[in-house]
Structures are given as C-alpha cells and as structure tokens.
Amino acid sequence: MGQKVLLNATEVHIALHRLACQLIENHHDFKDTVLVGIQPRGVFLAERLAQLLQQEYHIENIRLGYLDITFFRDDFRRSHKPLEANKTQIDFVVEDKKVVFIDDVLYTGRSIRAALTAIQSFGRPVEIELLTLIDRRFSRNLPIQPDYRGRQVDAINEEKVKVHWKENDGEDAVYLVKS
Amino acid sequence: MKELSVRHLLGIKYITEADIQLIFETADHFKEVINRPIKKVPSLRDITIANLFFENSTRTRLSFELAEKRLSADVVNFSAASSSVKKGETLIDTVNNILSMKVDMVVMRHPNPGAGVFLSNHIDASIVNAGDGAHEHPTQALLDCFSIRERLGDVAGKKVVIVGDILHSRVALSNIFALQKLGAEVKVCGPKTLIPKHIEKLGVTVTTDLVSALAWCDVANMLRIQNERLDISYFPSTREYTQQFGVNKALLDRLDKEIVIMHPGPINRGVEITSDVADSDQAIILDQVQNGVAIRMAVLYLLASKIERTHEDR
Numbered sequence: 001m002g003q004k005v006l007l008n009a010t011e012v013h014i015a016l017h018r019l020a021c022q023l024i025e026n027h028h029d030f031k032d033t034v035l036v037g038i039q040p041r042g043v044f045l046a047e048r049l050a051q052l053l054q055q056e057y058h059i060e061n062i063r064l065g066y067l068d069i070t071f072f073r074d075d076f077r078r079s080h081k082p083l084e085a086n087k088t089q090i091d092f093v094v095e096d097k098k099v100v101f102i103d104d105v106l107y108t109g110r111s112i113r114a115a116l117t118a119i120q121s122f123g124r125p126v127e128i129e130l131l132t133l134i135d136r137r138f139s140r141n142l143p144i145q146p147d148y149r150g151r152q153v154d155a156i157n158e159e160k161v162k163v164h165w166k167e168n169d170g171e172d173a174v175y176l177v178k179s
Numbered sequence: 180m181k182e183l184s185v186r187h188l189l190g191i192k193y194i195t196e197a198d199i200q201l202i203f204e205t206a207d208h209f210k211e212v213i214n215r216p217i218k219k220v221p222s223l224r225d226i227t228i229a230n231l232f233f234e235n236s237t238r239t240r241l242s243f244e245l246a247e248k249r250l251s252a253d254v255v256n257f258s259a260a261s262s263s264v265k266k267g268e269t270l271i272d273t274v275n276n277i278l279s280m281k282v283d284m285v286v287m288r289h290p291n292p293g294a295g296v297f298l299s300n301h302i303d304a305s306i307v308n309a310g311d312g313a314h315e316h317p318t319q320a321l322l323d324c325f326s327i328r329e330r331l332g333d334v335a336g337k338k339v340v341i342v343g344d345i346l347h348s349r350v351a352l353s354n355i356f357a358l359q360k361l362g363a364e365v366k367v368c369g370p371k372t373l374i375p376k377h378i379e380k381l382g383v384t385v386t387t388d389l390v391s392a393l394a395w396c397d398v399a400n401m402l403r404i405q406n407e408r409l410d411i412s413y414f415p416s417t418r419e420y421t422q423q424f425g426v427n428k429a430l431l432d433r434l435d436k437e438i439v440i441m442h443p444g445p446i447n448r449g450v451e452i453t454s455d456v457a458d459s460d461q462a463i464i465l466d467q468v469q470n471g472v473a474i475r476m477a478v479l480y481l482l483a484s485k486i487e488r489t490h491e492d493r
Binding site: 068070071072076077083084085086087088089117118120121122123 | 181204205208211212215216217218219220221222223225250480483484486
C-alpha cells in the first residue's frame, strides 16, 4: 500500500490562507454569512478557517455550526456497515443567511446532496456555497461543484485521499493512498 | 461500526448493555433533531410500519406514531377494538394479512405476555414490543433510563426505587432489567400483596417502608395504581394506599437530599403522587415523555438498518 503526499504542512497552510482570503472577498464582514462544517471530517477544516478569519484577518462575527448528514444519506440499508451519527450543532438562524458548507474532500457529491437537504430543517438560506480542501474531479456522481477549492486532484476510484489535521492526526498533510 | 445484536426489540431481557448504550447515543442525536424548526429526517422513507394495538393505549401509541412519522416511515394503524379480532381471527392470521400488504416492521401491544416473542417465531417483519401484558415494556424502560442519564449524568451506581404495583407492571420488570444492565441498584417498594413472590431472585431488594426507601434512593419511579388490572382487592382502600405509598411534598422535604421523581403516566394525581410533587422541578415526568419520542426513533432507526433489502428492492 503506497502513499503519496499531495500537500505538505506548508502547502496546507498556504491553501488555508488563500481560502480564507477568497471567503473574505465574497463575504466581507460575514454579517449575513454562516459557516457550516460537515460532520465528521469537515469540522476540522471549518474550525481552522474560522480561527484564521478571526485571529489573522480580525473578522469578529464568525458564526460556525456543525451539520451531521447521517439521517439524510441516500445509502441507508444499502451499505454493509451501519451508519453512525455525529453531533449537529447549529445555534443560529439559517433563514435568509448565506451558508458556506465546508468539507475536507469532495468526491461523489452525495454527502453534499444530503447536506443540502439537511440544512433545510433549519430554515431557507438565501444562498449556499461549497468550500472544499480537496476536489477529486472526474469522480462526481451528481452535478455538484465547489465554489472554493484548496487543490484539485485526479485520483482513480481505487485510490483514497486522506486529510490529516494536527489536532486529530498529529500533522497537517494530505495523502493519496493506493490500496 | 456499531449495530444492535438483535433483529427485534422484544424485551430488555434479550438485549445487551452495549445495545442500550447504542440506543442512547442514537437517541441523543434524534433528541437534537426533534428540537429543530423542522423535526423530520428522511431515513425510513422506504419502510412501512404497522402499529398493532390489541390493548388500549394513548401515549405510547402517539409517541410511536410521532417517532415513525419524524423518520418519514409510512404508518398504518390498527386497534383491536375496531377489527376482525372481535370476529375470531387469530393473532398470526391478523398479522400475516397485514404483512402481505408489504409491511417491514410491526409495533405491537398485546394483553398476553410473550405475544411479541411468539410472533417473532412466525413472521419475517422486525417486531417492537410496545407492552405485552404484565411482561415487558422495553421502550418505556429505555426512556426512563435515558431520562435518568440526562438528569444525573449516568445510570451506573445510582440507586432507584420502583414504588407501587410491581405485580401487574410491565414497566417495573423492564426497568429492573434495564437499570441492572446499566449498573444501577434497584429496590422495589409497595404493599406486600402487589410485590411478586421471589422477586429478590432478580437481584432487587424489597421493602414495604416508603420513607426508608426514599431516604435510600437517588431516583423514585412512581408506578400508577392500575385499577383496571386489580381483579381482587389488593389493599383496603385507595386512601390507605396513598397514606402508605403516596409521595407528597412534606415527605420529600424531610429528606436531606433532592431525589428525582419519575412517573410513566398517566398520573392518578393525589393517589401515588400529589400535584405539587408532580409539577415540581424534582419531577422529570414531562422530560420522560419528550425522551420517549427520541428513544423510539432510535430503536426504529437501528432496527430498520438491519432489515435486509430484498431482490425486488434492488
């Protein structure tokens, strides 16, 4: 099982700063914008970005929530392993807000499809955007594309993209794993 | 990845502690779901559930129906009062007729103990026991323990006294099993006539003295005096029962700690528990009702995920 480094710590750092700046370009002071990290792995990226925006770019009213999509997935009873839920925490009103979904890897697009349905339980956002650190192009099952991407990669289906975060995995890095 | 060890929820007796913990963790998520502006998830949209109530029920049935609808399942209701059961149809025939209409799960309440177990040996659908005679009422015990966990942080190590008619109570039996599996100590308290012989063999202690039982416990679960089940006189009068086994404010104020008061409902106000206690902050009776929906959603969701998809579905 070989693995290849797609992004090292410095490159992750640069990508995060660029994504933060791109968000600021479109959302200015974030008055009408909320960030929503998709459980489980999108949460680390969302927290990192929120921290960057607050500390490095001095944006004060960052609202960050976590959305779990387990009960909205389209593969219930179809996959062999049972689906395990994570915590949803959205302590603000989504109605009439611009929502930015944040996830680490965009692959088939099915998680984002589920997230689009799930967020409706919290109101009707005026707009939804998608930010992803890694965009695996050519492997989409649904017509979903990111608005902000850290790095686009071409990976075949047998390969896996693994994102490591310092707070969880001990280092910031992205690997392409061949099985 | 975790899943339940069983295909049916027939009683607490048949499930493990790990199953109970998994149900609780799943219910935590559903509790968050039912507090959203839109309280519905699409998980069970291709599942049909039949609620078969061969015995009267209001709150359990409402709670199950709400849980099913919040999971987007299709629901059919059946109650014995308005059915062919009156015309002499057997249980298996009734259920098979309903199942031939492609029902995936059955929620059943039945006056005979073991009805759920019997049915599970004869039909394919996944069965949830919503009360079988004086035997078990597993979802009630789960929601009771879930409510204790919510109020006190954990069930393990807690002391719980179940007060009242233990003899006719399926809530008592399921609660004893569930509390013990989760590591709580259980005492039962009531008139001697309403405590089953040899109940100590289940590992519970027995007392007829309410005051000492309350002083001992962290939680008191007050059962309803089920007048409809009392075929003979088990105690001289309701008034005398209340004097010996009714909980009132004065009794609680005399304790040196604040205990949690539970009641599975419906309450006979002024009999097993006075109004000021039922409406006080010590009582978590309405939390139990809310948790009931979350627990039932968790049970249905976890059981549904074990239903095999047949060839036609694919």
